[in-house]
Amino acid sequence: MSGGDARTVEATVDAVYRSDARRVLATLIRLLGDFDLAEEALHEAFRAALEQWPGEGVPRNPRAWLVSAGRFKAIDAIRRRARFDAAAAELAERLRESTSESAPGEGESVEDDRLRLVFICCHPALSPDAQVALTLREVCGLTTEEIAHAFLTPAPTLAQRIVRAKAKIRDARIPYQIPEQAELPERLDAVLRVIYLVFNEGYTASSGGSLVRGDLSEEAIRLGRLLHELLPEPEAAGLLALMLLHESRRTARTTPDGDLVLLDEQDRSLWDRARIAEGAALVETALKSRRFGPYTLQAAIAAVHAEAPDAAATDWAQIVGLYDVLARADPSPVVELNRAVAVAMRDGPAAGLPLIDALFARGELGEYPLAHSARADLCRRLGMTPGARASYERALELTRQEPERRFLERRLRELPLR
Amino acid sequence: MKYLLLAYHHEKKWDSMSQSEKDKAVSGCHELDAQLEKAGYLHAGGSLAHTKDTVSVRPRNGKPLVTDGPYVETKEQLGGFVIIEAKDLNEAIQVASRHPAALLNEELGWGVELRPFEFFKQA
Numbered sequence: 001m002s003g004g005d006a007r008t009v010e011a012t013v014d015a016v017y018r019s020d021a022r023r024v025l026a027t028l029i030r031l032l033g034d035f036d037l038a039e040e041a042l043h044e045a046f047r048a049a050l051e052q053w054p055g056e057g058v059p060r061n062p063r064a065w066l067v068s069a070g071r072f073k074a075i076d077a078i079r080r081r082a083r084f085d086a087a088a089a090e091l092a093e094r095l096r097e098s099t100s101e102s103a104p105g106e107g108e109s110v111e112d113d114r115l116r117l118v119f120i121c122c123h124p125a126l127s128p129d130a131q132v133a134l135t136l137r138e139v140c141g142l143t144t145e146e147i148a149h150a151f152l153t154p155a156p157t158l159a160q161r162i163v164r165a166k167a168k169i170r171d172a173r174i175p176y177q178i179p180e181q182a183e184l185p186e187r188l189d190a191v192l193r194v195i196y197l198v199f200n201e202g203y204t205a206s207s208g209g210s211l212v213r214g215d216l217s218e219e220a221i222r223l224g225r226l227l228h229e230l231l232p233e234p235e236a237a238g239l240l241a242l243m244l245l246h247e248s249r250r251t252a253r254t255t256p257d258g259d260l261v262l263l264d265e266q267d268r269s270l271w272d273r274a275r276i277a278e279g280a281a282l283v284e285t286a287l288k289s290r291r292f293g294p295y296t297l298q299a300a301i302a303a304v305h306a307e308a309p310d311a312a313a314t315d316w317a318q319i320v321g322l323y324d325v326l327a328r329a330d331p332s333p334v335v336e337l338n339r340a341v342a343v344a345m346r347d348g349p350a351a352g353l354p355l356i357d358a359l360f361a362r363g364e365l366g367e368y369p370l371a372h373s374a375r376a377d378l379c380r381r382l383g384m385t386p387g388a389r390a391s392y393e394r395a396l397e398l399t400r401q402e403p404e405r406r407f408l409e410r411r412l413r414e415l416p417l418r
Numbered sequence: 419m420k421y422l423l424l425a426y427h428h429e430k431k432w433d434s435m436s437q438s439e440k441d442k443a444v445s446g447c448h449e450l451d452a453q454l455e456k457a458g459y460l461h462a463g464g465s466l467a468h469t470k471d472t473v474s475v476r477p478r479n480g481k482p483l484v485t486d487g488p489y490v491e492t493k494e495q496l497g498g499f500v501i502i503e504a505k506d507l508n509e510a511i512q513v514a515s516r517h518p519a520a521l522l523n524e525e526l527g528w529g530v531e532l533r534p535f536e537f538f539k540q541a
Contacts, residue, residue: 156507
């Protein structure tokens with residue numbers, strides 16, 4: 001124990017809060033088996049630290065101290081509360097059954113608790129919306145209001161989503177554990193999907209005026225890093241790489257006025273080389289594992305783009321090849337669309353157009369604005385002005401994004417009149 | 419962030435009760451209030467007097483008009499309030515869930531409304 005004046009101690013408590021609060025919370029959730037109780041315990045533990053550390057000195061292992069203080073206070077509180085609150089009474093009963101569990105101080109088990117927290121927040125029993133909200137709040141520590149703002153949702157709606165998700169975890173007794181090996185791939189998929197959803201929401205807002213909501217993307221990258229650090233699976237590396245490679249183009253993909261700049265027109269000197277290097281290295285590691293999946297393949301495609309000095313010098317043959325593999329690993333109409341665009345770059349627009357038309361003929365992507373704008377672009381390059389006009393107009397009808405709308409209008413204006 | 423917790427109750431039902439019934443209904447409040455206080459979220463709070471002791475002032479023809487009774491006549495009336503400081507809306511909901519009006523006397527129309535607010539900036 002070391003002493004210190006109150007102001008220094010307060011700064012220390014602040015610093016410990018920033019660095020360790022989410023870890024302490026993760027452990028308290030395991031020990032107490034309840035999100036709300038753990039959150040209150042966290043609050044109480046830090047309050048106790050502010051009261052006691054100035055007199056007693058900062059403990060040698062602050063995190064262990066906080067876990068133990070929080071646990072003690074929570075058990076105390078829940079027993080007192082049991083008289084009035086049926087939920088608290090049940091909880092008190094459960095805690096009585098599991099009292100003598102040890103509270104780990106540091107090392108691996110604490111990191112395991114963080115991983116447990118990620119997995120429970122992304123549990124398949126919860127709706128995708130709830131998974132995202134819970135992960136951002138419990139793992140990343142964002143406030144309900146911040147999440148609501150980022151997703152353009154009223155705060156009371158989002159708050160209820162979180163309340164219901166926690167109730168579901170409690171009532172269904174969803175276990176707070178890292179999935180078994182057999183279950184891991186599927187559960188990991190859910191976690192990766194949540195992280196990528198958060199990233200995309202930040203990268204391309206699904207509606208509204210601003211194309212880039214960078215904070216969410218940064219948060220997703222932080223989450224991706226955490227996951228990759230805790231669970232070094234190839235696809236965790238692949239997703240982190242994919243996000244880094246997309247993020248590297250952030251400043252280049254919009255004009256200062258917020259207009260969209262397509263990949264082939266971007267000023268590549270604005271691309272963030274450090275992120276590209278980190279992303280490319282991760283892709284390489286993931287590919288070498290031979291257990292990679294769709295995220296790694298998409299990241300590999302992004303890495304090929306990143307390596308090209310300009311659009312014309314891009315290795316389109318390699319990109320088409322990677323899309324071929326991706327279309328087998330994770331078949332979807334959007335992958336086929338992207339492959340068609342890559343084929344058009346490799347072999348000319350006349351080769352890509354029938355591939356997109358075949359998708360439409362199968363009834364796929366009719367409502368997807370990017371499919372229509374891709375078709376319009378190929379028609380434009382082939383000098384098929386009426387076809388280009390019709391497809392741009394269809395894309396314009398479908399898009400809900402302001403920058404995309406402006407881009408399509410510009411393209412329409414630039415078409416020759418006949 | 420700061421939240422105002424507004425505790426409502428059915429006033430007419432309350433008025434129709436005997437003193438011993440009222441005592442019984444509020445017997446748990448003191449301890450719950452103490453627990454809330456101890457948890458360290460509370461800024462301030464209090465119980466409100468009966469609406470018969472209430473006065474409302476509102477503009478009429480550019481002048482303040484004074485009337486007796488609450489601003490809005492409803493079955494459920496405001497009976498108390500608490501000001502809390504919480505990390506976010508969900509933490510505030512957790513605190514509100516431990517308020518007596520969220521746990522007791524369902525049949526007397528008890529309930530808590532939660533409103534985010536900020537103090538006026540000091541000039």
